[in-house]
Amino acid sequence: MKKGSIITGVALGLALTGYGAWCMYKKYCPECANDMKKDMKRNMKRMTKDVEKSIENMM
Helix, strand or coil: CHHHHHHHHHHHHHHHHHHHHHHHHHHHCHHHHHHHHHHHHHHHHHHHHHHHHHHHHHC
C-alpha cells in the first residue's frame, strides 16, 4: 500500500507542477499560450483522424 500512495503522491505533485508552470507561462505570454493551445487542439484532431483511419484499415 505504501508504494501505491508514493506513486499517487508523485503523480499528483507532477500534475500540480505542470499546471503551475502552464499558468505562469500563460501569465507572462498570453499570446504564445493561446497559439500553443490552438496548435495542441489541431494536433489532437489530426491524431484522432489518423487513429480512426488506421482502425478502418485494419478492419
